[in-house]
Amino acid sequence: MISSNTIQNAYNLTGDRDITKQLEDLRKKIYTQECINAQNEYDLDVSKARNNISNKYYLLADQDFTAAFKVTESYPNCMIDKTEATNLKNGIQPAIDFLNKLIEIDEDVNLKKYSNAIAVYIDAEKVFKVENLDNALVFRLFYHDYIAKQENTLLFMQ
Numbered sequence: 001m002i003s004s005n006t007i008q009n010a011y012n013l014t015g016d017r018d019i020t021k022q023l024e025d026l027r028k029k030i031y032t033q034e035c036i037n038a039q040n041e042y043d044l045d046v047s048k049a050r051n052n053i054s055n056k057y058y059l060l061a062d063q064d065f066t067a068a069f070k071v072t073e074s075y076p077n078c079m080i081d082k083t084e085a086t087n088l089k090n091g092i093q094p095a096i097d098f099l100n101k102l103i104e105i106d107e108d109v110n111l112k113k114y115s116n117a118i119a120v121y122i123d124a125e126k127v128f129k130v131e132n133l134d135n136a137l138v139f140r141l142f143y144h145d146y147i148a149k150q151e152n153t154l155l156f157m158q
Contacts, residue, residue, distance in 0.1 A: 035078035042071045046085050053088065058095040065089045098127045 049064035065085050072080045089096075101124035108117035 035075060035080075038071055038075040038078050039080055042068050042080050042082075042085075045071065046088070049085070049088060053092060058092050059099050061092060062089070062096045094127060098124055101127065 045064050045068035049061040049068065052058070052061035052064060065088070068085045069082060072078075072082045101120050104120050105117050105124065108114070108120060
């Protein structure tokens, strides 16, 4: 692929103001479209996260936020405002932390790393109580269901 600069040099048009201006206008349009596309991608990720939060799918929402933040990092010159995503994610961070700890417990139990599973369980219980997750009916039911489904030799007591 031949660049516009190569063609300008080949035909001795590097000093032509009209061509230089048109190339600059084209660059601006391309840049603007990239930013519009990036903003749309970010908005879609945040919208999916909002939907997942309303359905109580906090780990999926966390993945959506990760994708949204990746867009803002990939296009720093577009200056996408990530305040909404940051605030929404901060609002569910305790739930994300708690659910990730439950996943870690499952992994440790499956690997028979019982002492680590117990330590993580104690940590999860602190998050559950400190962040007041026990006041949310959804988490109370989830937590009890999680404990009840344990089919292994390790039994967690409340």
